[in-house]
Amino acid sequence: MSAQQTLQDLGAGLLNGSVKVVDLAAPLGPDTPLLKLPPEIGVNTPEIEIHNISNYDDNGPFWSWNWLKLGEHSGTHFDAPRHWASGKDYKDGTTDTIPVQNLVGPLCVIDCSKEVAEDPDFLLTEAGVKAWEAEHGEIKEGSWVVMRSDWYKRNNDKDAFLNVDENGPHSPGPDADCIRYLLSKGIMGWGNEGIGTDAGSAGGMEPPFPAHYLLHEANRYGLASLCNLDQVPATGAIIVVPPLKIVNGTGSPTRVMALVPA
Numbered sequence: 001m002s003a004q005q006t007l008q009d010l011g012a013g014l015l016n017g018s019v020k021v022v023d024l025a026a027p028l029g030p031d032t033p034l035l036k037l038p039p040e041i042g043v044n045t046p047e048i049e050i051h052n053i054s055n056y057d058d059n060g061p062f063w064s065w066n067w068l069k070l071g072e073h074s075g076t077h078f079d080a081p082r083h084w085a086s087g088k089d090y091k092d093g094t095t096d097t098i099p100v101q102n103l104v105g106p107l108c109v110i111d112c113s114k115e116v117a118e119d120p121d122f123l124l125t126e127a128g129v130k131a132w133e134a135e136h137g138e139i140k141e142g143s144w145v146v147m148r149s150d151w152y153k154r155n156n157d158k159d160a161f162l163n164v165d166e167n168g169p170h171s172p173g174p175d176a177d178c179i180r181y182l183l184s185k186g187i188m189g190w191g192n193e194g195i196g197t198d199a200g201s202a203g204g205m206e207p208p209f210p211a212h213y214l215l216h217e218a219n220r221y222g223l224a225s226l227c228n229l230d231q232v233p234a235t236g237a238i239i240v241v242p243p244l245k246i247v248n249g250t251g252s253p254t255r256v257m258a259l260v261p262a
């Protein structure tokens with residue numbers, strides 16, 4: 001099939017509803033859960049603020065607009081290679097230099113929701129990915145791979161979403177060998193429903209925060225705080241990942257979407 005025909009069919013499918021667009025982003029505002037680093041580790045991203053400039057009033061009679069105070073890594077967001085020390089030297093590793101061709105692609109959804117319901121510290125392993133491949137087919141080069149955990153259902157409760165106790169945060173994610181295996185398959189990016197691309201326990205892994213360390217070391221990308229993966233099939237969807245084109249940006253809030261068969 002020609003590319004022209006493929007796009008014509010996609011356009012028709014979007015219009016006739018046989019292709020559905022699923023919103024993979026959480027609402028972005030003052031109630032959005034944000035990462036809370038212990039003070040001995042580092043400085044935190046600021047709380048999100050939305051300030052009104054005018055609202056059809058004396059400050060602007062015909063228009064309404066706001067300005068934002070917003071960290072790059074807030075809410076549903078994209079991690080660029082420049083975010084991590086391991087990826088800091090890539091010339092095409094910031095939000096304004098990443099080739100846009102890399103930001104739309106086939107999506108694999110690995111459903112770990114049952115395991116996570118029983119264990120919030122659940123880690124996806126290389127064996128877990130291979131078991132998924134045995135059922136759904138090999139992960140192809142250039143694919144985006146995301147871990148469905150249904151963690152996003154905690155999004156309206158910051159404490160439940162961060163899930164921190166005296167031993168630290170408890171939330172699901174990948175272990176280091178899982179990410180190494182996915183990189184060996186040539187994935188374009190990895191996504192998680194938690195506050196970051198890594199599990200809550202990832203600070204104690206080797207290397208620490210392996211999704212961040214290994215993905216960005218390989219000039220690959222991360223997605224955090226994804227939503228609605230329970231509305232996306234294991235294979236066959238297309239993910240659209242549009243970070244803002246922030247100059248020298250290390251990441252960006254982004255309205256991630258998936259195109260799925262209705």
Ligand code: MN
Pocket residue numbers: 073077078079083196224251
């Ligand atoms: Mn981030």
